[in-house]
Amino acid sequence: MLTTTSAQQCPYIPADVEGTDAEARARRAQENAGQPTLSFDRNTPYVAYAGIDTLLRLQNPRTDEPAETAFIIGTQIMELLFVLVQERWERARDALENDDVPGALAWLRRATAAQDVLNDSWKLLGDMSPTEFNRFRDSFGEASGFQSFGYRKLEFVLGNKSAPMIRPHKGMAGVAADLRDLLERPSLYDAALRLLRRRGLPVPAGAAERDWTQEYAPDARVEEAWARVYADDNPGNDLYLLAEALMDVAERVTRWRHLHLMAVKRTMGGKPGSGGSNGLTWLARNVEKDVFPELWSLRSTI
Template sequence: MTRAPEYVAPEYVTYAHMDELHELQRPRSEARGEMNFILISHVKELLFRAVIDDLDTARCALQRDDVADTCLALARATRTQRVLVACWESMNGMSVDEYVAFRDVLNDASGTQSFAYRALEFVMGNRPERQVTAAIRDGHAMLRAELAEPSLYDAVLQYLARQGFPIPVDCVAKPPTQQHESNPLVEDVWLEIYRHPDRHLETHRLAECLLEVAYQFSHWRSTHLLVVERMLGGKNGTAGTDGAPWLRTINEHRFFPELWTFRTRL
């Protein structure tokens, strides 16, 4: 962006580095849709970070046994997650021919390489061995730092154990790099909480806030899949996956698994 030599940036611009921010969208083609594609990708990256920040706040509050503050932070995260879902609307303003006009310039760039998205998955508790090994080997500092912490769901299970719920010791005494696997005894605990919400007011409230975070995450994933079908049809992704079928498998994953499965038995 060119500026007159006498230009003096006002405080709004200097405070939040707006000039630098607007320098960052640099399309590689003349195609009409590419600028919006980059803008929305930037917005989403920043919002991933906002959600991570709130989930980290929630985790810290829970480690202090402060459920009220945990729920406040989770509710804030959920608001941002709804904005993240709504961002797909802007991307859908692009027709498939407009997307095809610049797809080549992406080379092998793919959302799978987003460290902020991966950090968000790690915070929530999706830490598959393959991703953990890759992050420790050559990942971004943000990912390595996150893997040194228990995930949000680990912190929830540790909190429930401190409150006297019979959470198996394996679920609370594992290294943070090891992913929690769904456990029927944890499902029993959620079942007890939902059978007697009046006896477990705080944990019931916590569970509802957690489920909303997980729901919004899955909502984002499923809308991404629809956008992918709209833009790619049956084409492969830029990361070399088979595109929509790969994302359909990803869509089956649920965060906080026992919070979904106990419902069958209620």
């Protein structure tokens, strides 16, 4: 047993955290002789902290088809990752607005790591056969990934703005308000272009100050500004590093869209989508749409 709470007399407790939970952790480790605690009166702290019991009650398949469980879990994993990716993109955007390029680069790196996990989550669904899918498809009625407000938030942060896309969520007041806020704010790409203009590059004023609720339209002058950035690919050029980090994001977004298209094509072919769209045709249009367009188009000219 510990006979003192002094950090100086307990080697487990750094002096700068004396009086914190570090003392309790050190005491438990010493009392347990290094073994984990095995006795709790209620939920384990792990379950309570992460809401594991709640999380595991959220899988409620409506049929006996085993593939439906994978479908639900895969969808829920994606929604959780949407939250993480959005947070990191928004932090990168805000860093750019504050002229903090190193901070933005750090958040973009973290975002691409989360995007990789997000893209890999398609492996849970991508091998589903149409026979399996048909055995539970009718059970979810009009439910469709198109109705995901988490994914819509990502699109708005990227700059793919569309006010009508808020309409499906008008019955969810908090969600609709969040989407309107993102609609009216500069996107991640807008923030990058505003930074370039502040650095003296020839980004037109109309790209730096405009109606943020409108979808971004490519501009040859913006491509020229990025071309000047790429003219100096020295690792010390933070704008060049930013451009490549944005490309890392864009490439993963395109990959996500293509994986979505392939998963739908494999499980249901060209049938109409459950949410009322024409399915593959709708998804294929999204795959063809470049994220951060001038960063792609300049590759044909430099």
